[in-house]
Amino acid sequence: MVVSLKDIAERAGVSLATVSNVVNGYRPVGEATRLKVQEAIDELGYSPNLSARHLRSGRTGIVVLAIPELNNPYFAELAGAAIREAAGLGYTLVMEDTAGDRDKELMLAMGSRRQVMDGLIFSPVSITREEVLARSVSTPLVLIGEGVYDVPHDHIAIDNIAASHAAVQHLVSLDRHRIAFIGSQPGDLRQSAHLRFLGYRRALGAAGLPFEDALVVSTALFGRMDGLRAMRHLLDLPEPPDAVFAYNDLIAIGAMRAIGEAGRRIPDDIAVIGIDDIEEGRFSTPTLTTVAPDKEYIGRLAVQALVARIEGKPVSPPYDVQPPFRLITRESTLGGPRPVR
Amino acid sequence: MVVSLKDIAERAGVSLATVSNVVNGYRPVGEATRLKVQEAIDELGYSPNLSARHLRSGRTGIVVLAIPELNNPYFAELAGAAIREAAGLGYTLVMEDTAGDRDKELMLAMGSRRQVMDGLIFSPVSITREEVLARSVSTPLVLIGEGVYDVPHDHIAIDNIAASHAAVQHLVSLDRHRIAFIGSQPGDLRQSAHLRFLGYRRALGAAGLPFEDALVVSTALFGRMDGLRAMRHLLDLPEPPDAVFAYNDLIAIGAMRAIGEAGRRIPDDIAVIGIDDIEEGRFSTPTLTTVAPDKEYIGRLAVQALVARIEGKPVSPPYDVQPPFRLITRESTLGGPRPVR
Numbered sequence: 001m002v003v004s005l006k007d008i009a010e011r012a013g014v015s016l017a018t019v020s021n022v023v024n025g026y027r028p029v030g031e032a033t034r035l036k037v038q039e040a041i042d043e044l045g046y047s048p049n050l051s052a053r054h055l056r057s058g059r060t061g062i063v064v065l066a067i068p069e070l071n072n073p074y075f076a077e078l079a080g081a082a083i084r085e086a087a088g089l090g091y092t093l094v095m096e097d098t099a100g101d102r103d104k105e106l107m108l109a110m111g112s113r114r115q116v117m118d119g120l121i122f123s124p125v126s127i128t129r130e131e132v133l134a135r136s137v138s139t140p141l142v143l144i145g146e147g148v149y150d151v152p153h154d155h156i157a158i159d160n161i162a163a164s165h166a167a168v169q170h171l172v173s174l175d176r177h178r179i180a181f182i183g184s185q186p187g188d189l190r191q192s193a194h195l196r197f198l199g200y201r202r203a204l205g206a207a208g209l210p211f212e213d214a215l216v217v218s219t220a221l222f223g224r225m226d227g228l229r230a231m232r233h234l235l236d237l238p239e240p241p242d243a244v245f246a247y248n249d250l251i252a253i254g255a256m257r258a259i260g261e262a263g264r265r266i267p268d269d270i271a272v273i274g275i276d277d278i279e280e281g282r283f284s285t286p287t288l289t290t291v292a293p294d295k296e297y298i299g300r301l302a303v304q305a306l307v308a309r310i311e312g313k314p315v316s317p318p319y320d321v322q323p324p325f326r327l328i329t330r331e332s333t334l335g336g337p338r339p340v341r
Numbered sequence: 342m343v344v345s346l347k348d349i350a351e352r353a354g355v356s357l358a359t360v361s362n363v364v365n366g367y368r369p370v371g372e373a374t375r376l377k378v379q380e381a382i383d384e385l386g387y388s389p390n391l392s393a394r395h396l397r398s399g400r401t402g403i404v405v406l407a408i409p410e411l412n413n414p415y416f417a418e419l420a421g422a423a424i425r426e427a428a429g430l431g432y433t434l435v436m437e438d439t440a441g442d443r444d445k446e447l448m449l450a451m452g453s454r455r456q457v458m459d460g461l462i463f464s465p466v467s468i469t470r471e472e473v474l475a476r477s478v479s480t481p482l483v484l485i486g487e488g489v490y491d492v493p494h495d496h497i498a499i500d501n502i503a504a505s506h507a508a509v510q511h512l513v514s515l516d517r518h519r520i521a522f523i524g525s526q527p528g529d530l531r532q533s534a535h536l537r538f539l540g541y542r543r544a545l546g547a548a549g550l551p552f553e554d555a556l557v558v559s560t561a562l563f564g565r566m567d568g569l570r571a572m573r574h575l576l577d578l579p580e581p582p583d584a585v586f587a588y589n590d591l592i593a594i595g596a597m598r599a600i601g602e603a604g605r606r607i608p609d610d611i612a613v614i615g616i617d618d619i620e621e622g623r624f625s626t627p628t629l630t631t632v633a634p635d636k637e638y639i640g641r642l643a644v645q646a647l648v649a650r651i652e653g654k655p656v657s658p659p660y661d662v663q664p665p666f667r668l669i670t671r672e673s674t675l676g677g678p679r680p681v682r
Contacts, residue, residue, distance in 0.1 A: 004443060004444045004447065005444070005447055005448075005451070006447070006472070015475055016447075016451070016472060016475040017451070017475045017476070017477040020451040020452075020475075020477065021477065060456070060457050062454075062457055064435065070417050070420060070421060070424070070436075071414070071417055071418065071421065071620070073412070073414065073417075076411050076412055076414075076417060077412065079411060079438070080411060080412065080438070083411070083438055083440075092437065092454070093437075094405065094435040094436060094437045095411075095435060095436040095437075095438075096433065096434075096435045096436075097420070097421075097424055097436075099424075102345060103345045103346070106345060106346055106347070106357075107346075110346070110357070110358075110361040111361070113403070113433070115401070116401050116403055116457040116458075117457075131347070131357060134356055134357040134358045134361075135358065136358040136361065136362065223620075224620060224621075224623075224624045225681075228624065228681055253621075253624055254624055256626070257624045257625075257626060257681060260626050260678075261678055261680050261681070279412070279564075279565060280565075280594075280621055282565075283565045283569065283594055283595055283598045284598075284625065284626070285597070285598060285601050285625070285626045337601075337602055339602050340566075340569055340598060340602070
C-alpha cells in the first residue's frame with residue numbers, strides 16, 4: 001500500500017497542511033505536533049518525499065524533456081516511459097515544447113533553464129552541432145532523436161536508414177513496384193527525413209526497382225494534413241503509386257484518409273506503412289502497418305543516462321545508442337479485417 | 342526579424358558561449374568583451390532574455406501545466422495555446438503529467454514544486470475540494486477541467502451538462518431512439534463523467550425517450566481501448582443501440598473501430614458522437630462528429646489569469662468561467678464522404 005499524506009494526517013490527528021509543512025519544511029511546526037506527525041510517518045512506513053533530499057544536495061529534483069512537436073503522440077508516448085523511470089529514480093520529469101524554434105532550442109542548449117532543472121533530455125531539430133559544442137554550462141544533457149551528431153553527450157536515436165529500409169522491404173515483399181515516399185525534407189543531410197529517404201532509396205535499389213523523382217513528395221511539416229495533401233498530389237499522377245512509405249504515422253494517417261476519399265482501397269490499390277507505432281494507428285480503419293522504435297526503451301534509457309550523470313555515478317564516455325525497432329504488420333498492408341486485441 | 346544569440350555573436354565577433362554568458366550572467370566575462378556584446382545587442386535591437394528579469398524579481402519565469410492524461414491529445418492541443426500565450430507574456434510553460442495519481446496531485450496542490458515555478462495551472466481528477474482548501478502556500482493556482490469546484494481559485498471548465506445535452510440532441514435530431522452512453526464513471530458526482538451522464542439523461546427526457554440502464558457503459562479509463570471494449574459489449578446486446586454518445590473523442594474512436602469490425606455501418610446502423618474535437622477525429626474514417634470546447638480560449642485564459650495573479654495585477658476575486666463550445670458535425674453522424682478541407 002502506498003501511504004499518502006492524508007493517511008498520515010488521519011493517523012496523527014492533524015490537518016493535511018500540517019503534515020505537508022512537516023514533510024516539506026514549508027513552515028515551522030510546533031515540536032509536539034511535529035513529533036506526532038513523525039510518529040505517524042514511522043508507523044505507516046511513509047517514505048518521505050524526495051524534494052527535501054534534493055534541496056539538501058543543491059538539486060531541484062526536476063529533469064526536463066524538451067521536444068519539438070507536442071502534437072505528435074510519438075513524444076507523449078515516449079515521455080510516458082521517461083516519466084515513470086524518472087519517478088522511480090526520485091525525479092520529476094516535465095516536458096517543454098520547443099516547436100523546433102531555433103532560438104528556443106539555442107537557449108535551452110545554452111542552459112537558460114539550468115537554475116530550475118538538474119538535467120535535460122533534448123530532441124533538437126533546428127540547432128547545429130557547432131551550437132551544441134559551444135555550450136558552456138555543465139548541466140547534464142542527453143540527446144534523443146536525429147538532430148545533432150558527434151557531440152560529447154549521450155545520444156539515443158534509432159538507425160533511420162535501417163528502419164526505413166525495413167519498411168520499404170515489407171512493401172516490396174508484397175509485390176509492390178511503384179512505392180512512394182512522403183515526408184522528404186530539403187536541407188540537413190543528417191536529419192532523419194533525409195536518412196529515411198536514403199533507406200527508401202537503398203531498399204528500392206536492393207529490390208531492383210527504379211527510383212522515380214515523381215514518387216517522392218516533400219512536406220512542410222510532419223502532420224496528418226501534410227500526409228493528406230501529399231497523397232492527393234500522388235493520386236493525381238498519371239500513374240499513381242501502388243504503395244506509400246510515410247516518414248511517420250501521422251503522415252501515413254493523412255495519406256490513408258486521402259486514399260479513402262478518392263475511392264481507392266487500402267491495401268488492394270495502395271498499401272501504406274509509417275514509422276512510430278502511435279496508438280492511433282492501432283485503432284484506425286484500416287489499422288496501420290508501421291515500424292516501431294522501442295519507445296519504452298528510449299524513454300527509460302535516456303532518463304537512466306541523465307540521472308547517472310546528474311548524480312556523478314562513474315559513467316563511461318558519452319555513448320551513442322541505437323535502440324531496437326520492429327516491423328508491426330496490420331491491415332494497411334495485409335488487408336483485413338484483423339480485429340484489435 | 343527575430344534577433345538570435347548567434348546574430349549577436351557574429352556581429353560582436355565572439356563565440357556563442359560568450360554571448361550566452363553575457364546575456365544570462367552564467368560566468369564572468371571580461372569588460373571589453375562584455376562591451377562588444379552589449380554594443381551588438383544594442384545595434385541589433387535584441388530584447389534580452391527574460392530569465393534575468395525574472396531572477397531579479399525572485400521569479401523563475403516557469404509556469405507548470407499539470408494534466409492527468411498525457412496520452413490524451415486534448416491536453417496537448419490545449420497546451421499548445423497555453424504555451425504560446427505564456428511565451429507572449431514572457432513565461433515558459435512546462436507540462437507535468439500526474440496520471441491522475443492522488444499523491445502526485447496532492448503534492449502539487451500543496452506546493453511541492455513551488456521553488457521552481459511561479460504558478461500552476463492544474464487539472465486535478467483525484468483530490469478533493471477539502472484538500473485544495475487545505476493548501477497553505479501562496480503560489481498562484483488556476484484550475485481547469487472538472488475536478489474541483491467551489492475553491493478560492495480561478496476555475497475554467499465547460500458546462501458539461503449543456504455540452505452533453507447538445508451532443509445527444511444532435512443524435513435525437515437524426516431520429517435515433519436507442520442512444521447509448523459510453524464512459525460513465527461511478528463515484529464523485531461533481532466529476533465530468535457524471536455531469537455528462539446527467540446531460541445525456543436530461544436530453545433523453547427532453548426528447549421523450551426512455552432511459553435504459555443497459556445502454557450506459559462505464560469504463561475503467563478514457564482511452565480508445567475502453568471505447569472498443571464498451572462498444573463490443575453494446576453490440577452483443579439483444580437490441581443494440583442505433584447511436585452512441587461517448588464521454589470523449591478517444592472513446593468514440595475506439596467505439597467506431599468496434600462497430601466497423603462487427604460489419605455495421607456508421608452512421609447508417611449506428612451514429613457516433615464524442616466530445617473534445619481532437620485532430621484525430623478530423624482525419625479518421627469516418628470523420629468524427631464532436632462537441633468542441635474552445636481549447637484555444639481555455640489555454641489562453643488560464644495563462645492570462647495565472648500571470649495576472651503572479652504579477653500581482655489588480656484582479657477581482659477568483660472567477661469561474663465556462664468557456665464556449667460548439668457542435669461540429671462530420672461523417673460519423675451525417676454520413677459521407679465529406680472530404681477533409
